[in-house]
Amino acid sequence: MLIDYSQEEKITVTLIFEDKESQVSWNPKDMSLEDIKFMFMCSCESLCDTEFEILDLSGKVIDINLLNEFKNKSVFYIRKKQTNKISNLLFDGRRKLFVEIEPLRHIESQVAIKFMCIGSNLLKHTKKGLTHLRLFQLSNDLKRILWYTKSKTIDEASILIQSIKDITIGQVSENFINFPVKALEEFSFSIYYYNKDNDYSTLDLTCKNEKEFDLWVIGIKALYSHINGKIISKNDLLKHCKSYNEQVKKGNIANCSKFLFYNNSENKDFISKDNKSLESVMKNRDITTYGISKELLKICKKIEKLRGPIEDYKEKDIINNGVEYDGYQQLFDEEAIVEDLETQKNQMIKLFENCEKDITICLFDFFKWYDNNLNNTQAAVEEENKKNFAEIMVQLKFHYDSYLPSLKIINDINEKEEEEKIMNDRFLKNLDIQSWKIEVDLENIGDIINRFKASENPGLLNNLKSMFQGLI
DSSP: OOOOGGGOSOEEEEEEETTEEEEEEEOTTTSOHHHHHHHHHHHHHHHOSSOEEEEOTTSOBOOGGGGGGOOTTOEEEEEEOOOSOOOTTTTOHHHHTTOEEOGGGSHHHHHHHHHHHHOEEEEEEOTTSOEEEEEEEEOTTSSEEEEOOTTSOTTTSEEEGGGEEEEEESSOSHHHHHSOOGGGGGGEEEEEEEOTTSOEEEEEEEOSBHHHHHHHHHHHHHHHHHHTTOOEEHHHHHTTOHHHHHHHHTTOOTTTTGGGGSOTTTOGGGSOSSOOBHHHHHTTSOOOHHHHHHHHHHHHHHHHHHHHHHHHHHHSOTTTTTOOOTTHHHHHHHHTHHHHHHHHHHHHHHHHHHHHHHHHHHHHHHHHHHHHTTTSGGGOOOGGGHHHHHHHHHHHHHHHHHHHHHHOOGGGSOHHHHHHHHTSTTHHHHHHHHHHHHHHHHHHHHHHHHHHHHHTOHHHHHHHHHHTGGGO
16 A cells, blocks of 8 residues: 655655664755655665665565555665676766765765874965965864964964855955965865854965875865754765866766775876976976075974973873963863864874984985985086085984984885885985975974963963953
8 A cells, every 4th residue: 555645744764784773864855766766875885885785574575666665754774785787776876976874974075084184284375465374283182273473372273164154265355365275276165164253264274295285175065064964965065176086087986985984195097187286386496406405404403492481382281281270271271272272283293203203204205315426517516615515414413313213214115115215316405405494394383382372371371361350
């Protein structure tokens, strides 16, 4: 007997496959049987990525063509089907791209969010046309995007995911239109949001390369949809990605998001053909042996200067520093500032350790390259710089020897890969880019330390406490 749908405005059924569960709903009055069948099969495929059967609670196999007999609030089990015959209906691969599911269930979302939690340096564009390289990071509770700058407080340099209203790809915001950066337009995006004063603002960002751009936009889309209770398909999540569109166009549906799981050097088959980056733009700079030696020494001195404060903060209570401020801790908890400061402390320590490791590898490569090219014009130093260069090399060797015993990383370097690297004609340019990255991270560390110093200022804390006295 067929169900009288005139009494039922909406049908919702639950699908269960192993430890995964999903619900699918439709209104029989508004959808054709074929559309309902398409949506139902997509939901099944999102749970079971192989040929399957649908069973009711009694274990009876259900015919998908009898959807018009399904009752509201029914429960069905999905079971892998053991057969050598492939069904075209079940294996229409493109259909999987349009299955709308909870955003954080997409494996691509999980990869992107993990990347955002680690953080990366992005170009931040301002209303005055200035561009700053800042470290951006997702907070541990996945609710805020943070960035590091000494000119703003923690509260000012963060955006609630919940406050985001839109995200646009490319350079289409007012800031970008007034001050475009055409060379990196394809890696740019803008976040439209309501700030703390409930004013409409934009955060205009440019990533350093294609993969960084893909991951940040994927993560923001997923988190925005999740917080607002929306479902999203893989296609909507990834349609801004060049590599995804290229793979789908080729019909390579199964591997259409595989580019997110590889570095550019690991598998070029899944990387967009037009793979530009900020690094490729930087490689046009003129680099000399003397110039790179000065940069490396400058980095070594910065690391030595920061080492003391880093060690102090490893054991320090960032908020109170051993002093109680009555109810102010409660206010910090309510504003999530405690969590953000702890996130930044961990980020600072990790960045510093990575800088030590990276500068050690840079020095190792530089000394080896210089020894191999000692009689080569490529390693020549201008006559007026030879004395200074000799002094710098002595200091660099001293720093290198001081880093090496504690890090013990050189033994892990693949000698064959290193030989190929130092013989590369573009070695100095690549080394220049690596040193630039380290300098950016050291600047971020300095900004974080300045924030911590501000949070330790009792006068500042007491002033803030007074402002919010009524809330405590």
